[in-house]
Amino acid sequence: MPEQMTKSALPSVQAEGHEVTPRLEIRNIRRFFEGRAVVDDVSLTVLPGQVTCLLGPSGCGKSTTLRMIAGVEMQDEGEIYVDGKLICDTLFRVPPERREIGLMFQDFALFPHLSVGDNVAFGLKGPKDQKRARAHELLDRVSLAQYIDDYPHQLSGGEQQRVALARALAPRPKIMLMDEPFSGLDNRLRDGIRDETLSVLKEEDTAVLLVTHEPEEAMRMADEIALMRDGRIVQQGAPYNVYTRPVDKAAVAFFSDVN
Ligand code: ADP
Ligand code: MG
Numbered sequence: 001m002p003e004q005m006t007k008s009a010l011p012s013v014q015a016e017g018h019e020v021t022p023r024l025e026i027r028n029i030r031r032f033f034e035g036r037a038v039v040d041d042v043s044l045t046v047l048p049g050q051v052t053c054l055l056g057p058s059g060c061g062k063s064t065t066l067r068m069i070a071g072v073e074m075q076d077e078g079e080i081y082v083d084g085k086l087i088c089d090t091l092f093r094v095p096p097e098r099r100e101i102g103l104m105f106q107d108f109a110l111f112p113h114l115s116v117g118d119n120v121a122f123g124l125k126g127p128k129d130q131k132r133a134r135a136h137e138l139l140d141r142v143s144l145a146q147y148i149d150d151y152p153h154q155l156s157g158g159e160q161q162r163v164a165l166a167r168a169l170a171p172r173p174k175i176m177l178m179d180e181p182f183s184g185l186d187n188r189l190r191d192g193i194r195d196e197t198l199s200v201l202k203e204e205d206t207a208v209l210l211v212t213h214e215p216e217e218a219m220r221m222a223d224e225i226a227l228m229r230d231g232r233i234v235q236q237g238a239p240y241n242v243y244t245r246p247v248d249k250a251a252v253a254f255f256s257d258v259n
Helices: 063-071 116-121 128-141 155-170 185-201 215-221 240-243 250-254
Strands: 013-015 019-021 024-033 036-046 049-056 076-082 086-087 101-107 175-179 207-212 223-227 232-237
Touching: 013 063, 036 049, 036 063, 036 207, 036 232, 049 215, 063 101, 063 175, 063 207, 076 175, 086 232, 101 155, 116 128, 116 155, 128 223, 155 185, 185 215, 207 215, 215 240, 223 240, 223 250, 232 240
Parallel strands: 049 207, 049 223, 101 175, 175 207
Antiparallel strands: 013 019, 024 036, 024 076, 076 086, 223 232
């Protein structure tokens, strides 16, 4: 039996007295660029139905971490598990399209030549009416069902963002990776869209790893915060604990712009 087949049995973590297998677990991930570890021994878990936030200043290695989980970049060391199953180590690699991972990035582009409904149904398989029904269900969740036959350019930026969320959720990903998904949006819209996104994610019961450089966003959305600096996780815990018991002066300074 190849080595990777024997590794997939994972110990589960204790949560509220029950054994829970994390939706996502990354263990001791490292990635080197030009001899420098830009992601350095990072370990993280995301539990079912929860939002874990990878928070840290620009350049600390957040996006590189997400790209390795998505499978578009390969780690130099470490392992990644989804639902307790090994999807990637240094020898074995499930291709990105078979990882059942949803992605949402800042410059989420909708397909301009496809209707809103076809955008949402794009990654789905099966009969046409079934795909449309799922697209309708998701568009209804983001309060845009009436635009199912319209085209992206007919919607506002905030509405397009909600269509992108519906599209990412349509195939029922096991975990959703979001890389600064709100930073392209107007300030006035952002809080509303954050709250709405959170409630849609909870309704769909989707676990999320959210990347942001904004402490305020992490405090608003996360069940768990992993604070990252220079490629390493320096502190991890519930938002309140991370905020009220900063690990060092740099963490105090980083959090000082939350109001
Ligand atoms: P963040 O998302 O936290 O802003 P990134 O993961 O994008 O950080 O980048 C972390 C570090 O890795 C940065 O110093 C960046 O310049 C470097 N980096 C990212 N991708 C590459 C690459 N393909 N080649 C060389 N250096 C890279
Ligand atoms: Mg980034």
